[in-house]
Amino acid sequence: MRTLYDFLSANLVWLVAVALLFGLLIGSFLNVVIHRLPIMLQRGWEQDCARLTGGSVQEGTRYDLLMPPSHCPACLQPVKPWQNLPLISFVLLRGRCAACEMPISRRYPLVELATGLVFALMAWQLGPGSELAGAILLTAALIALAFIDADTQLLPDCLTLPLLWAGLLFNLVTGLVPLADAVLGAVFGYLALWLVYWAFRLATGKEGMGYGDFKLLAALGAWLGWQALPLVILLSSLVGALIGIALIMVHRAGRNQALPFGPYLAAAGWIAFLWGDRIMTWYLHG
Known part of the structure; x- marks a missing residue:
């Protein structure tokens, strides 16, 4: 019985296509990391400084790579799952928030596309x-x-x-x-x-x-x-x-x-x- 590895090894086009799709998904997650991680670090540093100086530490609401769920920074409307599809949602929404029509940064689809393309290139170059x-x-x-x-x-x-x-x-x-x-x-x-x-x-x-x-x-x-x-x-x-x-x-x-x-x-x-x-x-x- 042929394994998925054998199939992808024998079908380079499918391997590249899978890598492209996987790259788009990873690119969407990387957008979250790029935006949120500096904010998380800044909040952590502020809390550490407050503890060292004897000041009050405000815990606030949870903020990490998973929470709060994706939302529009302008109107705070939660992003629905179908509005968070890599590249596709940006095109369908014409680059604007579905609720308030605030323009969405073009960086998001660019990071997704770039990640997908380099993953596909690596799959073509390296194989499974x-x-x-x-x-x-x-x-x-x-x-x-x-x-x-x-x-x-x-x-x-x-x-x-x-x-x-x-x-x-x-x-x-x-x-x-x-x-x-x-x-x-x-x-x-x-x-x-x-x-x-x-x-x-x-x-x-x-x-x-x-x-x-x-x-x-x-x-x-x-x-x-x-x-x-x-x-x-x-x-x-x-x-x-x-x-x-x-x-x-x-x-x-x-x-x-x-x-x-x-x-x-x-x-x-x-x-x-x-x-x-x-x-x-x-x-x-x-």
């Missing part, structure tokens, strides 16, 4: 198996981290640290990267940006990046191994420079405005996971 499962987990975390950093210039420990441990466990189970290389990747990834941070701070008296960037590169090192770190740093710096110049040229960022580095690290890490070996082969032998 543990490598694809790891790629899906890594990519979902990187998308959430990239958008949160772009919004708040924060890379939460509750995402970067589990991602690091997940990379080590993934390579321990699959052997895709030797465990020793993964451990050294985590160590060298953290130290590389830590040294850059302190060199820049001693030279200029300013902070060029945050500690979250160190942890994100450490997580990427745990997934990719220490050999991939130079490529990740090079790609992220190149992408960051190009986007920074573009933003300055269109007057969306000042020359002295701090730009988050996390999205560029995330993009570079994803590229290195999928095509790092090909890029290095092309560079060395092309």
Whole structure:
């Protein structure tokens, strides 16, 4: 009797279609994470500060990734299940709340579509198996981290640290990267940006990046191994420079405005996971 794995292995089109649909669903959940997680962290910090200073702590209503249910931020009308279908609901509602017709941010369908497309691309490139499962987990975390950093210039420990441990466990189970290389990747990834941070701070008296960037590169090192770190740093710096110049040229960022580095690290890490070996082969032998 053929298993689902055998069927998807023999039918690449179906595998890509399933990955696309799954990506749309995960993208919908990532929208919740991107929006709510910073608010959850801010409320937690405020409560911790109140406890340390002896102030009153207001618990308030429950607020996490599950509660309260999805609702319009303008009219607070709950979103019905059929209004929360990835991409489809946005089109049917013409990009507006069904109750008050408040415009819905275009980021929501864009994140859903982007997640679906990259999941489909990974399925086409990798085929079914543990490598694809790891790629899906890594990519979902990187998308959430990239958008949160772009919004708040924060890379939460509750995402970067589990991602690091997940990379080590993934390579321990699959052997895709030797465990020793993964451990050294985590160590060298953290130290590389830590040294850059302190060199820049001693030279200029300013902070060029945050500690979250160190942890994100450490997580990427745990997934990719220490050999991939130079490529990740090079790609992220190149992408960051190009986007920074573009933003300055269109007057969306000042020359002295701090730009988050996390999205560029995330993009570079994803590229290195999928095509790092090909890029290095092309560079060395092309």
